[in-house]
Amino acid sequence: MLKTDTVIIGAGIIGLSIAKEISRKGHEVVILEQHSRAGEETSSRNSGVIHSGIYYPTGSNKATLCVEGNRLLYEYAKGRNIWHRNTGKLVIASTSEEEGKLESLVENGKRNNVEDLELISKKRIHRFQPEILAESALYCPSSGIIDAAELILSLETEVQQKDIITSYNSEVEEIEVSDSTGITLHVRAEESFTIEADNVINSAGLHAVDLARKIKGIPEGILPKSYFAKGHYFQLSGNHPFKKHLVYPLPTKDSLGVHLSFDMSGKVKFGPDVFWIEGIDYSFNESRKDDFVSAIKTYWPDLNPDKLFPDYTGIRPKIYGPTEEPADFVIQTSKQHKIKGLVNLFGIESPGLTCSLPLAKKVANLLF
Missing domain, CATH: 3.30.9.10 (D-Amino Acid Oxidase, subunit A, domain 2)
Known part of the structure; x- marks a missing residue:
């Protein structure tokens, strides 16, 4: 049985940023990614725009994280020599x-x-x-633009330098929760395995809601569609x-x-x-x-x-349909689902790329 402090599910820009931030705080992290490489879905299939924060309701996660993320992303891109332009x-x-x-x-x-x-x-x-x-x-x-592929590569390089294990081609099939052992994840891979963690962050993007339904004991009523x-x-x-x-x-x-x-x-x-x-x-x-x-x-x-x-x-x-009002990012913690150490991230669409660095800090601070 493998054991670690924190498992992050999803190696997109958000998941990699969170891993970097938690590792910076001195905690062990393992990333599980179902694809063969990082950032295969939403992270690499977008406009690559660095948003300013003009569109979103005041006080929302999208608004506050976007305004802060705009500044942090320019600083990060400059410091890491990632192609970008403040257009x-x-x-x-x-x-x-x-x-x-x-x-x-x-x-x-x-x-x-x-x-x-x-x-x-x-x-x-x-x-x-x-x-x-x-x-x-x-x-x-x-506002500006950034090369999303270079951003993913930079984050992935930092993760590797911090000795964070990233397991690719690894799909989480079931998640069990226990007061004594924490959270146990059953993972299908070339050689399937089980891993225990004190904390699990569901950063699975398009699959986040479906993944949350695999958590035994999570209240169905708190999961968005x-x-x-x-x-x-x-x-x-x-x-x-x-x-x-x-x-x-x-x-x-x-x-x-x-x-x-x-x-x-x-x-x-x-x-x-x-x-x-x-x-x-x-x-x-x-x-x-x-x-x-x-x-x-x-x-x-x-x-x-x-x-x-x-x-x-x-x-x-x-996490809202065509006839419904737009929804904010949902950062779901034990206050909502009563499962210690679990953070679900739902509806992380645009401006998720811009928000990635402050969102990572927020999630890390919720757990540590």
């Missing part, structure tokens, strides 16, 4: 009717302590990015005029909209949309292209649809 972002009002919503977004950002937000006129937008069609815009200078929202990304081929700023439409209830971003090579991509699905499926629905073209042309009318090609898809682990 700033334009959130645009395409019509005069949308300008009131833009003003509300500014006020929400200010309540969340996002600094240096600025409403800019149509004339100034033209100086920022003359190709963009908009009546006005919110300029958010603290899991929903999957697929997002498609299209890439733009050839030359383009977008070199400096991210461009976003106003957000909808379930999404920040089909926005324009770019990667370290300068390649422009648009997305994601929202496509509710029943199970995990990364297939690309090319028929979404017409909807993308329509959405993009509201702010870039000169788009040539023939230069838009399928790129990739990602899936957001939501």
Whole structure:
């Protein structure tokens, strides 16, 4: 029987960050990851945007962690030589009717302590990015982009340097709880094994709710329902005029909209949309292209649809459905489920990448 202080289930950006933080406090950690490498799902299938915190309800986990995470992630990326750019972002009002919503977004950002937000006129937008069609815009200078793959690799390297064991191709099949032995995990792997731990952190992303149902004795009524929202990304081929700023439409209830971003090579991509699905499926629905073209042309009318090609898809682990109000990150502890040493992380979707470092500190402080 293997024994350790803490088991973290999931080697995405969140799980790796938590492992790093708990190890820094001097505790032994083992990571269990069902895939063959780290960050295979939500961590690597996103926009790679460093968010500022303008969208989220004041006082929510998303708001407080995002504002702090924005600063910490820039510091971490600089210190670890991870490719990133503080691009700033334009959130645009395409019509005069949308300008009131833009003003509300500014006020929400200010309540969340996002600094240096600025409403800019149509004339100034033209100086920022003359190709963009908009009546006005919110300029958010603290937004940026980061190479998610480099971030994952950096965190994974730190984990290895701290002698944290990461067991890949290891799927947790059952979790038992005992007052005398703590938490016991039964793991299916090439050579299946059992491990005991004082603490278990469920950071399984898309699988977090299903994993929690494998915990014997956990009250069913406290587990949220899991929903999957697929997002498609299209890439733009050839030359383009977008070199400096991210461009976003106003957000909808379930999404920040089909926005324009770019990667370290300068390649422009648009997305994601929202496509509710029943199970995990990364297939690309090319028929979404017409909807993308329509959405993009509201702010870039000169788009040539023939230069838009399928790129990739990602899936957001939501804990609310298409007819429900958006939910905050859920950080569930013994106060809710009465199981000592267990932390469940549910609904860690966007802005999860930006929030990863302060979220890790918060989880570590809850346990140690």
